[in-house]
Amino acid sequence: MIDDLLEGNAKFVAGEFLPNEEYYQTIAAKQTPKVLWIGCSDSRVSEHQMTGSKPGTMFVHRNVANIVAFNDVNISAILEYGVVHLKIRDIIVCGHTRCGGIAAIEDGVHENYIADWLCIATGAKEAANRIAKERKLSREEKLAVLTEENVKLQIKHLKSLALIRNMHAKGSLPRIHGWLYRVETGSIEVLVDGRAEGEATSRKGAAARKKPAKKRSSP
Ligand SMILES: [Zn+2]
Numbered sequence: 001m002i003d004d005l006l007e008g009n010a011k012f013v014a015g016e017f018l019p020n021e022e023y024y025q026t027i028a029a030k031q032t033p034k035v036l037w038i039g040c041s042d043s044r045v046s047e048h049q050m051t052g053s054k055p056g057t058m059f060v061h062r063n064v065a066n067i068v069a070f071n072d073v074n075i076s077a078i079l080e081y082g083v084v085h086l087k088i089r090d091i092i093v094c095g096h097t098r099c100g101g102i103a104a105i106e107d108g109v110h111e112n113y114i115a116d117w118l119c120i121a122t123g124a125k126e127a128a129n130r131i132a133k134e135r136k137l138s139r140e141e142k143l144a145v146l147t148e149e150n151v152k153l154q155i156k157h158l159k160s161l162a163l164i165r166n167m168h169a170k171g172s173l174p175r176i177h178g179w180l181y182r183v184e185t186g187s188i189e190v191l192v193d194g195r196a197e198g199e200a201t202s203r204k205g206a207a208a209r210k211k212p213a214k215k216r217s218s219p
Pocket of ligand 1: 040066099102
C-alpha cells in the first residue's frame with residue numbers, strides 16, 4: 001500500500017501539479033483558503049474530492065464524528081487561526097452516512113477514549129431518542145436522524161464558543177453551514193443553510209452599525 005501511495009504521488013506531480021504549476025506556486029507562496037472544514041476522520045469522506053476542490057481551498061479539521069468540543073484546544077486553535085488570521089468567512093460542519101462514530105453513539109462503546117469523546121454528542125442522542133420514539137423509527141432511520149442531530153448540535157457548540165460568539169455579536173461573519181455527505185451516492189445534502197443566516201447576520205450587523213446611538217434622557 002505504501003508503495004502505491006508514493007507511486008500515486010509521482011502521478012499527481014506529473015498529471016496534476018506540473019500542468020497547473022502556476023496555481024500550485026501561488027498557493028505554495030501563501031495559502032488563502034475560503035472555507036474552514038470540520039468533518040469526520042472517516043477514510044471515505046474526503047472534503048476536497050467530494051466538492052471537486054483543489055488543494056488550497058479548505059482549512060481542515062477532522063475527528064471522529066465531526067465533533068466540536070468545548071475543551072479541545074486543537075479545534076479552538078484551528079478556529080482561531082482560520083477565522084482570525086486566514087480571515088475565513090465560511091465554516092462547514094459535515095457529517096456523513098454510515099458513520100462508525102454515530103453508530104457508536106447509538107450503541108454505546110466501552111473503549112475509554114472513544115467513549116469519553118462521544119459523550120460530547122450526548123445531546124444529539126437524546127434528541128434522536130425522542131424523535132425515534134415519536135415516529136417509531138427503525139434503527140437505520142434513527143441513525144440517519146442522529147447523524148443530522150449531531151451536525152446541528154456541533155453547530156450549536158461552535159456558536160457557543162466565545163471566539164465565534166463575539167464575532168457574531170459584532171455582526172461579522174463567519175457563516176456556519178451544516179452538511180451531510182452520503183457515502184452511498186457521493187452527494188452532499190444541505191442540513192443547515194448558512195448562506196441565508198450569514199446574510200441575515202451581516203445585514204443585522206450593518207443595521208446595528210448604522211443605528212444612531214440612543215439619546216440619553218434628561219435627568
Ligand atoms: Zn464518521
